[in-house]
Amino acid sequence: QQARFGVDVGGVVLDQAKFDGAIQAVKAGTSDDSGRVRIVLKGGDKGLAAAAGEQFKIVSSAPHQWKIQRGPDNWLRITAADGQCADLTNPGQHGTLAPESDVSGQHWSLEEVIGCKTHPDGAVGKGIVAYRLHTMWTGTGVALTALDDGTAKMQAEGAQEWEIQHEGGQLWMPRDLGPAPGAVERPEPEIAVCTFAEPEIAVCDFG
Numbered sequence: 001q002q003a004r005f006g007v008d009v010g011g012v013v014l015d016q017a018k019f020d021g022a023i024q025a026v027k028a029g030t031s032d033d034s035g036r037v038r039i040v041l042k043g044g045d046k047g048l049a050a051a052a053g054e055q056f057k058i059v060s061s062a063p064h065q066w067k068i069q070r071g072p073d074n075w076l077r078i079t080a081a082d083g084q085c086a087d088l089t090n091p092g093q094h095g096t097l098a099p100e101s102d103v104s105g106q107h108w109s110l111e112e113v114i115g116c117k118t119h120p121d122g123a124v125g126k127g128i129v130a131y132r133l134h135t136m137w138t139g140t141g142v143a144l145t146a147l148d149d150g151t152a153k154m155q156a157e158g159a160q161e162w163e164i165q166h167e168g169g170q171l172w173m174p175r176d177l178g179p180a181p182g183a184v185e186r187p188e189p190e191i192a193v194c195t196f197a198e199p200e201i202a203v204c205d206f207g
Contacts, residue, residue: 056095
């Protein structure tokens with residue numbers, strides 16, 4: 001409970017964004033964190049947090065407040081515990097939370113970053129290590145990027161890679177969405193010797 005609400009053993013708030021998100025989830029009756037993930041900068045603990053109607057904030061110990069779900073036409077929706085959707089401000093294109101609507105800023109895609117990873121059996125091979133986040137509105141030429149002011153916006157230069165993590169720390173994978181109607185299951189990546197070259201980028205097909 002302390003970790004979930006961002007407080008210490010004495011009830012002092014250590015992480016205001018996490019605390020606000022948890023309180024809103026309780027008020028909305030959606031405090032069940034089952035299936036929720038956090039979105040953090042690759043290799044770190046800082047990541048996205050947001051409250052309804054506010055821009056994304058980059059916070060330490062980012063909360064598991066997000067859920068990734070299928071949207072229309074193979075796009076994704078990223079929703080918070082209170083049911084609000086990840087969106088973009090207009091015209092600034094900062095990440096924000098807004099009520100669900102059929103707008104292009106709420107339709108997201110995840111671009112896979114392929115690199116070397118250790119599999120559960122100990123073998124080292126190529127696989128998904130992170131994602132770049134795009135929207136229908138902005139296209140693949142820009143991606144969600146953390147800024148020095150503690151916010152995040154769509155940007156072409158310095159586009160960042162994000163890890164999407166379950167509560168146990170495991171990386172979220174496209175298969176976690178469940179099969180799409182009529183979809184053919186993709187095989188697991190083959191185990192290959194890693195050369196530790198620069199990560200490869202691949203477009204994620206959720207069909």
